[in-house]
Amino acid sequence: MTQEQKLQKLIALLENNDIPVKSDRGNFKGGLVRYHDNYYFYLNRKLEPEAKIRLIKRELERWPEQRPDWHRELNAILG
Numbered sequence: 712m713t714q715e716q717k718l719q720k721l722i723a724l725l726e727n728n729d730i731p732v733k734s735d736r737g738n739f740k741g742g743l744v745r746y747h748d749n750y751y752f753y754l755n756r757k758l759e760p761e762a763k764i765r766l767i768k769r770e771l772e773r774w775p776e777q778r779p780d781w782h783r784e785l786n787a788i789l790g
Contacts, residue, residue, distance in 0.1 A: 712790075714760040720788045721767045725752050728778070743770040764789070 712720075722732050730743070732752045740762070741754040752770070754763050768789065771781055 714764065717788055718760045718763055718767075721764060721785075724781075724784055724788070725767070741766055743774055 725732050730750045730752050732754060734754045734756050736756050739753070739755055740758065741752070744751045744753060752767070754766070758766070768785060771785060
């Protein structure tokens, strides 16, 4: 599986769990953001797919409200 395919699967994982993914340009890398009672995941468009994958993985591993099966899903996607 290519890096781009892995990235698309990770984005689908987030969106299937009610975390919209926003992609924009700017002076930031991105990450998980809570705004009111909703979560959003921001990604910088200029980052390479590998950097986006590392960012998503790191944020999901640190997220205190994560579902218990996310580690299994992450490992299945990332191998």
